[in-house]
Amino acid sequence: MSIEYCKVSLKKLSGKQSKPGYNNNALKALFGSTKVKPCLPFSRSEFFQRSRQNVQGMSISGVQQKLSLKKNEQHELIATVEGGEYILKPSPETYPNAAENEHAAMQVSRLMGIDTAQCGLVTFDGGELAYITKRFDRLDDGSKLHQEDLMQCFDLPSDDKYNKTYEEAGKLIGEVTNGKQSVVLDFVRRVILAYATGNDDLHLKNVSVQRRTDNTSRFYDKLSPSYDCLFCDAFRTDEPGMGQLALGLLYDPDDGDEEFTDMHNCYGYYTGYDFLELGRRLGLPEKPIRAFIAKLKTNEKKIADMINHSYMPDDMKTRAIKLVESHTKALQVVDASEQ
Ligand SMILES: Nc1ncnc2c1ncn2[C@@H]1O[C@H](COP(=O)(O)OP(=O)(O)OP(=O)(O)O)[C@@H](O)[C@H]1O
Numbered sequence: 001m002s003i004e005y006c007k008v009s010l011k012k013l014s015g016k017q018s019k020p021g022y023n024n025n026a027l028k029a030l031f032g033s034t035k036v037k038p039c040l041p042f043s044r045s046e047f048f049q050r051s052r053q054n055v056q057g058m059s060i061s062g063v064q065q066k067l068s069l070k071k072n073e074q075h076e077l078i079a080t081v082e083g084g085e086y087i088l089k090p091s092p093e094t095y096p097n098a099a100e101n102e103h104a105a106m107q108v109s110r111l112m113g114i115d116t117a118q119c120g121l122v123t124f125d126g127g128e129l130a131y132i133t134k135r136f137d138r139l140d141d142g143s144k145l146h147q148e149d150l151m152q153c154f155d156l157p158s159d160d161k162y163n164k165t166y167e168e169a170g171k172l173i174g175e176v177t178n179g180k181q182s183v184v185l186d187f188v189r190r191v192i193l194a195y196a197t198g199n200d201d202l203h204l205k206n207v208s209v210q211r212r213t214d215n216t217s218r219f220y221d222k223l224s225p226s227y228d229c230l231f232c233d234a235f236r237t238d239e240p241g242m243g244q245l246a247l248g249l250l251y252d253p254d255d256g257d258e259e260f261t262d263m264h265n266c267y268g269y270y271t272g273y274d275f276l277e278l279g280r281r282l283g284l285p286e287k288p289i290r291a292f293i294a295k296l297k298t299n300e301k302k303i304a305d306m307i308n309h310s311y312m313p314d315d316m317k318t319r320a321i322k323l324v325e326s327h328t329k330a331l332q333v334v335d336a337s338e339q
């Protein structure tokens with residue numbers, strides 16, 4: 001009998017399951033109870049009809065089609081215009097298995113100790129899997145937590161979501177949090193993880209800052225949990241290169257464009273050195289950045305296992321494992337003397 005892994009936590013399933021395919025505790029963490037039915041009462045094609053109808057009333061932006069869901073009294077997950085508790089994202093036609101890919105990448109983010117949106121896989125009537133995430137901008141009483149993405153923070157139009165560097169974004173996070181180094185460090189870790197996982201879509205709309213309800217100042221407290229993580233490079237079937245990032249890493253004040261370090265010029269791709277340079281420019285201590293890079297190496301086997309236990313197809317798993325391996329290796333090069 002083949003081993004089964006939980007469609008929320010990706011951990012090995014054992015013991016009694018209220019819902020087959022789901023660990024009870026993982027189900028509770030995502031849905032608040034084990035009664036919720038992870039089989040949706042509508043099909044994939046019905047989803048596309050409803051998401052077009054509901055789109056006007058919805059406050060979820062983004063390129064991919066999504067639907068806002070809530071639990072009803074029969075413990076079903078149903079589409080709603082108001083009071084959404086979850087966001088449902090099926091794989092787009094053009095990116096088969098994006099849902100399984102995103103779910104795996106999000107679990108790796110969690111494994112690496114990054115505050116990560118609760119998420120899992122649910123099943124359409126008809127059998128296909130879809131990605132579901134619990135809204136982190138809503139409190140249990142339904143009230144809204146104040147949150148802004150970095151594009152709004154920069155006051156930029158949405159076409160410009162790739163038009164800043166991570167250095168500028170990190171600097172802005174420092175400013176809007178009244179100089180909270182821990183938040184800037186959290187951001188740098190997420191940029192490193194994006195590189196390690198071949199996620200080339202960590203643009204300005206994919207990072208948000210949040211304010212606690214009791215915070216009446218204009219400053220933000222923290223980053224929102226991470227979202228929209230994907231092994232983007234694992235979709236590519238051609239021979240993978242060393243991967244890009246959505247934004248330039250370092251800022252060149254002379255031309256306002258990306259600046260490359262000598263190490264980058266020497267290697268032809270980013271190494272750990274470049275991310276330490278990002279940290280230096282943002283006034284961060286080196287130690288926690290080095291520690292995060294080292295943690296990627298120590299967790300290499302756990303990450304590969306998680307990918308293997310995910311619901312991605314085998315060839316996508318193989319590509320994801322390979323790219324994490326090569327990028328983690330590049331990240332271990334942290335000193336200029338290694339040139
Ligand atoms: N769990 C969540 N809770 C609250 N808001 C969320 C959550 N996940 C995503 N969002 C918000 O919804 C927006 C769209 O989600 P997401 O980035 O996952 O979709 P997308 O269509 O893949 O985006 P993109 O435009 O980057 O391709 C995000 O920019 C974020 O503001």
Ligand SMILES: [Mg+2]
Pocket residue numbers: 062063205206228
């Ligand atoms: Mg997004």
